């Protein structure tokens with residue numbers, strides 16, 4: 118891929134900036150700017166604190182290779198960027214920044230000022246107008262490559278706003294749906310074409326089973342599987358508020374997916390601090406029992422180290438979940454993901470987070486062509502006066518009593534939310 122980037126380098130290099138490739142972006146940018154000094158480098162993606170000017174200034178000082186950061190959904194903003202280049206001799210900076218759309222951020226190193234025009238709001242693109250990248254065949258080479266697994270997106274955004282999660286940000290809070298027929302056609306196209314040996318599909322949405330049309334999408338997954346023996350497995354997250362529709366959705370999907378029943382915390386004070394509402398333990402138990410009756414596999418997720426969570430409240434939460442009969446609980450450490458409220462300077466100050474920067478998994482380190490990089494993630498190991506989570510214990514169920522026993526050292530650090 119890097120060779121392709123180098124071979125086609127001309128005027129603009131665009132990259133997604135995420136926690137897991139931030140350092141890789143930097144080394145690639147540096148090398149490519151050496152080859153093409155005038156190269157414009159445009160970043161986009163979720164890891165950007167657009168509300169904090171000091172943070173933004175620091176970001177550009179630390180990443181001097183970046184000419185521009187485009188926040189939010191990229192489709193329309195990037196189109197506007199290209200139109201501006203076309204009209205301005207390939208130079209965004211010829212256009213007075215007062216005319217830039219609000220999603221553009223840059224930096225004037227001489228004055229130390231962030232360049233941003235918050236007033237120039239642009240609308241959102243009608244999702245029905247966005248053609249499927251799969252149908253354009255541009256992704257065929259990835260579908261043909263055994264190392265890549267396909268991701269499909271049937272809607273965008275999440276109506277909830279848990280502070281540790283980037284999905285919960287205001288810009289993503291309105292859920293919008295892609296055209297149903299396009300989604301169904303994509304499922305069949307991917308099922309027919311994907312060479313990934315695990316035959317997995319990633320479904321990139323926060324609350325599957327929240328709306329009735331998900332039942333139609335389900336049926337497409339299942340008929341596609343019957344036709345092409347693919348997908349055999351879905352990486353999918355169910356709506357955190359399970360309704361009759363959610364149960365119906367996952368009943369259909371049960372040959373290829375279980376239903377997540379995430380809580381993240383059961384402590385009311387913690388939930389208030391992180392802006393999350395759960396369904397309540399009585400409803401949780403009723404839904405879990407109903408899922409079991411219908412033969413749907415379920416699991417719960419809990420995050421430790423959340424603001425206000427103590428060792429006692431966390432283990433109490435595990436006991437409560439076990440008492441509902443839930444057999445599988447996945448424990449995650451809280452990550453401070455840039456772009457999420459918990460990672461802002463204000464939240465760090467309010468909760469007094471102590472953090473550590475462990476190296477991410479093996480796939481986030483390495484040498485790729487002429488560049489090497491290592492990525493880190495930021496995890497909370499303590500906050501305020503609460504306990505030191507770095508010595509967290511993995512909590513295991515003592516089988517019959519539904520209580521929790523402690524004893525194992527934490528071995529896995531990972532976090533995926535819903």
Ligand code: B12
Pocket residue numbers: 131132133134135136137159160161162163164165187189190191192194195268270281282283284319320321322323352452454455456457480481530531532533534
């Ligand atoms: C599928 C997925 C995964 C998959 C695949 C990841 C991969 N490497 O491809 C798996 C399960 C492996 C995964 C793992 C993780 N994930 Co994940 N994942 C997602 C998910 C659900 C979809 C991502 C996606 O492909 N979306 C489809 C694309 C088209 O949309 P998009 O990425 O939002 O991009 C749009 C804009 O951001 C923008 N844009 C993006 N790049 C650019 C570039 C330019 C130049 C421009 C102009 C615009 C632009 O335009 C795009 C279209 O509108 C998102 C949540 C979500 N719905 O976005 C979380 C998400 C990206 N994951 C997240 C996290 C934290 C992780 C993990 C770190 C968790 C962990 N500790 O294990 C790991 C990291 C693993 C890794 N090394 O990659 C966070 C990222 C937060 C952050 N600030 O970085 C998200 C946002 C979820 C969340 N709860 O907040 N993940």
Ligand code: SF4
Pocket residue numbers: 275276277278279282283284285286323357534535
């Ligand atoms: S954790 Fe789940 S419910 Fe909460 S904002 Fe993120 S995606 Fe939405």
